[in-house]
Amino acid sequence: MIIAVIDGMGGGIGAQVxxxxxEELPTYIEVYALGTNSIATSSMMKAHANKGATGENAIVTSSKRANVIVAPVSVVMPNSMMGEVTSKMSEAVADSEALKILLPIMPENIEIVGLENKPLALLIKDTIKVIKKEFNIK
Known part of the structure; x- marks a missing residue:
């Protein structure tokens, strides 16, 4: 199983994920660090991702292989993350057959109503619960 974690900017969210x-999943599960820039990829690699790659083509290609994609919701919004997310990146993530777990961390001019305002640590715990339930991991 491959879990692709996508992040940009400094990669802080992706590194925490x-x-x-x-810490929570078996070691046979591969975690890919996919950064919109090299700093983000490096941060996620330091958090012990199995593999890492940077940029549009890496995200487009790896989104096809992933079973799960975990990323801020802005990854499906072209030109978000200060322009780091390209249209091809957001389209590849949206079109991927992977289970997409999108963290509700919004760009400054976007609001999604009805979401519970939770700290990142709780969003990550919820993410792991969804993955364990969906793939029957104990």
Whole structure:
């Protein structure tokens, strides 16, 4: 099983997700760090992702192989993350057959009503619960 964690900017969110996945899930599950830039990829690799790659083509290609994609919701919004997310990236994630777990961390001019305002640590715990339930992992 492959879990692709996608992040941009400094990779802080992705690094926290990768670290939690490594702590909570069996070691046979591969975690890919996919950064919109090299700093984000590096941060996630330091959190012990199995593999890492950077940029549009890496995200487009790896989104096809992943069973699960974990990312901020802005990854499906072209030009988000200060322009780091390209149209091809957001389309690849949206079109992927992977289970997509999108963290409700919004760009500054986007609001999604009806979401519970939770700290990132609780969102990551919820992410792991969904993965364990969906793939029957104990």
């Amino acid at each position: 990768v670290l939690a996945l490594r």
